[in-house]
Amino acid sequence: MAYPFAQGVPLILVSTRGLDSRVSAVLGNVHHPAYVPNFLTDYPFPMSLLDRLRNLFYHLYIPWYWGTWSSVRNVQEEVSRHLPDIPPLLDIERNISLYLVNQNTVSGTGVPYLPSEVDVGGLHCVPGRPLPKTLDSWLKPAGASGVIYFSLGTVARGINMPTKHRDLMVKAFAALPQYRFIWKFESTLVGVSDNVLVDKYLPQQDILADSRVKLFITHRGCLSKQEAIYHATPLLVLPVFGDQPRNAMEVVKRGLGLSLRWDEVTVDLLVNSIQELINNPRYARNVRKALELARDQLQSPLERAVFWTEYVVRHGGAPQLKSPAAQLSWVEFLMLDVLAFALLLALILCLALRRSMRAAVAMLKRVEWKTKTD
Template identity: 40%
Template sequence: MRARASKTRLVGIRCFQVPSRNLNAKEYIDLIDWQKCVLTEPPITKSISDADLESVVNVPNILTLVPCLACCARGLPRALLWRLAGRRGGEPGEYSLDEAGYVGGDGDNAGDSDPGGMGMVKSDDGHVPAGHKVMVAVHLHLPTLMYLAVRMRQGRVARQVARQADMMRVWLLLVAAVACVSPVQAGRILFLSPVASKSHKNFFMGIVNALADHGNQITVVSAYQPSNLRKNVREVVLPDLDVSRIAPNTSDSKMTGLLTVIREIPGICSDALEKEEMQNLLTEEFDLIMLSAAFSDCFLSVVHRMKVPFIYVFPAGLVSPFSDITGNPSFPSFVPIKFLPFTHPMTFTQRAVNTLSEVIYGIFNGHLTRRYNECRRRGLCPEDMPSMHTIRYNSSIVLINSVKTVDLPHRPIVPAVVHAGGIHCQPSQPLPKDLEDWVQGAGKDGYIFFSLGSVVTPSSMPEKHRKTLVEVFGSLKQRVLWKWNKDTMEDLPPNVRLGKWLPQQDILGDSRLRLFITHGGLLSTMESMYHGVPVLGMPVSADQENNMREVENDGWGSVLLWDDLTPDTLKEKIQFVMGNNEFKTRVAHQSSVMKDQPQHPSEVAVYWVEYVMRHKGATHLRCPALDMSWYEF
């Protein structure tokens, strides 16, 4: 009826006109503007009057028989009738579907006299022989049938367009994948971390695993057995080099622990270099050396022997006196030295002490570097090797364990310093079953996790400290999970569980954890931030007090020094941190900032390591300050 009312009356042969298409459509139905489609009348209705068509439109469920209109009833399959009529069969006296799925009468004779396969249609007036020329109106009026016919046609066109678009997307993805393939071939890398703690190795292995996943072959030299075997990674273990034997305990002063390290480390480094396992590696070929920046200067002789570029890897941030190896300026006026308990902003007195301390630490570091010349006396370093001071200033880049956006206070950084902080952090996994059962027993009160890290031997702490911890932990309604290096403890409270090894990140990521009591090592601090857990810091040595002061200053934890440890102070601090909702809000924000990076730290580390291999070093990133004397600078 719309076609007759329009100005596009059919003249001659009726041809289907494809409407304009909208290739930006998200749904098939939007591919066509149906209101603008050109409508033409089908030839089969030309002899039907307007009144008859209107009767079909206005009176549902009628059967109209029109002579001279051929129709093969078996050409209407069941599926089409189901979709058009919205049901399986017709009303009594109208039509029904036989078992083959075609139109037929509702009696037993439907289709019986149809040798040509035309079927039988029955009306209220009686039977019509099969093959009679009829038109069937079934529930849906004629314009709707015409509309659906157009839709079916357009659906086929749309599917064809969609298939072509899908094929184009596939080809584009393949081209992009080929274009993104790095031209760098897998490199052979020697990673030297002979004198380091287990926690330092956790950071190093984050870098190693990322490089291995990128196809590089890495040989790792350390004092610790591998926790698992990994493709493209070979670990060479140097026995009897565990630095925990010289680590300070909770009763040592910070200066005592530092002097012990300065006295012992150069000899340990030479011992590591002398090991047969290490000497055997000197005959192999590598494309790059990665060297732990702390306590490994005697291994600069390996860099000299192999004549390949090398990269320093530092398990902390860019702190004095190690910042000088990149030529990065120090800013003692607002960046506190990690070994001092200062935070920004500092008072005038603190700035003066901080500046003087940086000068003193620089002198100490120079003295320590000269002590590494012991390897020359033991015949482990080549005679033609320049001074270690000269070699250490020729690293291509330095990878540091720092997240730029949360490393406060912010300071200028030279291009050769690459931030890879948090590369060891990872989402938590379900707790082991035995530990999970124990945690469930804590109920709604939750539990507390206490760990002094991997360097300090917990059982070496003074007995007065141990008894204070036992007394306070036993008085809490929370359960306490305590990392301890022995299987048992005589006076262990029933709510306390010991563990020699505990899955720290899985614990920190557990929503039932109420508090993390930590020694304040950088890796533990970063893991706490990553998982959003407030902390109570009980620092032992090195940079730990400074790390915890920064946490306290940033508003998501508190500090308790061992000299101030009593049952009352410990319990007060525990309740203070657990009951402070501002701490939880602040650490959740810091966690969000830490994770919101343009690239994952593993991608950053891989890019810059392979960058150095591609360019056979990175002397073009070298800061000019490295070639200037102190008075020239």
């Protein structure tokens, strides 16, 4: 983050996991916790009082923890050691000219966007290419039953899966001999059935684009979800950490697939879930609808990202896109000083009214006493 600031060129931020409320707040677009969920979890709408309290807590806690104890603190120490004259990273962050958000408005909560916040969800999605010959020939015997693809991505790697869960997957796949499974796994797996192909490097989008693939078993990272929608493949989600549980809730809410918790998974539950997702047409129908909504745009995500990037460069960082709210303190933004002034004024008026009433009462008593004495 320090280099662009030091060179005096525009700073563009790309978010791979979607719209981040913390970054939006830095840019002056504070999300209302009454209806915008935090990135860790989702809530039924309208939110209950307890849900709003939880959501407010996370909206406040996550930025504080991130800026005080987590990433920023460690990075700041390292940057300051090598570049002592560079301003604090959180100050540099306020100089962001453009925020490219890996989210499509149809798949997120409808929230206000600043001109400097641009959706580019699905930017990385591309049409599938023909599969490698060895993989294509292995899939041919699948016939009408189809193929199921299983991958936990590049962060929550399959090799880190507990042995108990690994064995459970092996047994569940063996119990469904009518399907062919492609399993992305970073090592050799022992005991897999003949209907399972294991490989450490697989062309995921090309696989999902193949018409023989009926289901994607995934951790439901943001990129994997977008690829599944782009290639119209229903999802069976096994979230691991971070924003994945919330992403899984979205899949279930929109009818794009099912979600299972690792601590509740059994062979029977996994087999039944796979069969439900493949045999019930509503999931494939909902994914196709989601694809239709995602593609119904004036520009492609790539065209939008290119245009706004070049726009920011052409106009010297495009300060006209930035919100003045980014320069306000929390006291000014929430108008706490105005509220304090209004309360003080109300207090003064109340005290003045009280004093006037006491004076009026005292005057009435004097008049009454004088009348009695006369």
